[in-house]
Amino acid sequence: MSRVLLIEDDHAVRTGLELALTRQGHAVDAAESGERGLELLRATPPDVVVLDLMLPGMDGFEICRRIRAGGDLPIIMLTARDDDIDVVAGLEAGADDYVVKPVRPRVLEARIRAVLRRSAAGPGNAAAPPVERHRDLTIDRAALVVVRHGEPVGLAPTELRLLLELSATPGRVLSRQQLLELVWDHDYLGDSRLVDACVQRLRAKIEDDSSAPVYIQTVRGFGYRFGPL
Template sequence: MHRILVVDDDETVREVVRRYLSREGHQVLEAGTGPDALAIFREQRPDLVVLDLMLPGSDGLELCRTMRAESTVGVIMLTALGLESDRVVGLEQGADDYVVKPFSPKELTLRVTRLLQRLEPVILADEPELRLTDGDLIIDTRARTVHRDGEPLNLTGREFDLLAFLIRHAGQAFTRKELLERVWDWSFGDDSTVTVHVRRLREKIEQDPSQPRRLVTVWGRGYRYDREG
């Protein structure tokens, strides 16, 4: 059982989401405002947060930014805004995923399940390596931690998955669509999701994010991870 915090000022939305998530065996916490959500988050430390973008008291972006600064909790953003720029802003503030309103409760439940599975610090039977290294970068796949030059990096679940996938396939270029399918398990989706996560990863693993040497752009193709040396 996982503890999931659902944050939305619409009580009907919270009720529907609670019902679907409870059927999956999750414990559901609820909040209708930003301050209430932050208080519950700090007291209960949920495994995942379903967060509405528009909230009274403080908007979802501000709340996401605060939670991301304090933890690596998984965040799925709910937004009634369909513009790509609005979705990108949410991802840039640390959200792992997003669902556009009006949404299918079944789709949201599936997104929750997949994100929770990826956040679990367990070793699968076919896990090829427990530790991935590249120079001063060390990835522990069991604990889902990353250290650079001895210092821990605060990566979100999706950032961790993307980095681990790319370093395992170092030297191979992938399109954004291929990364959506193989890292996010999405058969469809917004390619800008990958772009934002690559940008966030570069800010954490590169010496100079404006001139990346590890996570490089392959023009006309996508992205490739180059090991040091």
């Protein structure tokens, strides 16, 4: 049984999702505010956080940043609008995925199971060498450890999965849709913003200059590839 921390200020939405997720076999801790959510997180660490962006007081963006700064806990955000501003800002704050309101419980359940699979999954490509060295970057697929300049790099599960998939075949271009299927388990026409935001976060952690990336290279009009070639 997985434990879900649900942070949602709307009483009706919170109660409905709590009931639905409980029926689906999850243990749910529900909070009406970001501050209360952080208290519950410290008291009983969850397996995944479902976080509304529009919260009173401390908003969902700040909560997301605080959770991400403290570790690699999977985060799914709830947003009232499927627009670039809210979605991209939430993804850049560290969310792994998002669901647009009104939330369909089955969709949310599928996203929860997907992020939990990614969090628990091993290396993305068993055929790749267990330990790879690329200039100042070392990727240990067996231990799921990434080292840069001799120092461990803290990556969220989705960021790690993205790096493992890209680095498994250096020089090969993977489209955004391929990466959605490989990394996010989205087997439908998904949202490329998930990929782009995760690439930005990953570059910020492994590149010397994220504006001139060496490892995660953009192939305009196609997708991304892992370098250096």
